Amino acid sequence: MPQQEIDVNQLNQAKGNVSLTKELLTQAIEKSSSDQTMSQEAIKQAASEIAQAQTAVSQVQNAIAAQQTRQPEQ
Numbered sequence: 001m002p003q004q005e006i007d008v009n010q011l012n013q014a015k016g017n018v019s020l021t022k023e024l025l026t027q028a029i030e031k032s033s034s035d036q037t038m039s040q041e042a043i044k045q046a047a048s049e050i051a052q053a054q055t056a057v058s059q060v061q062n063a064i065a066a067q068q069t070r071q072p073e074q
Helices: 008-031 036-070
Strands: none
Touching: 008 036
């Protein structure tokens, strides 16, 4: 069976989103006691990055599933 093509660009995008999420959550933790507003904004941004990462990963999963459906079993 041929190896599945994976959209590496989308996975790299997801990786970048996760990395940024880590930075934002670290910032939120550091600012939690001194600046509630900044902490809350960092959390909102982190949630957005997580959603983008999930979307990218889902798109790759869907593409692989569609490709597997098109390929006959061997």
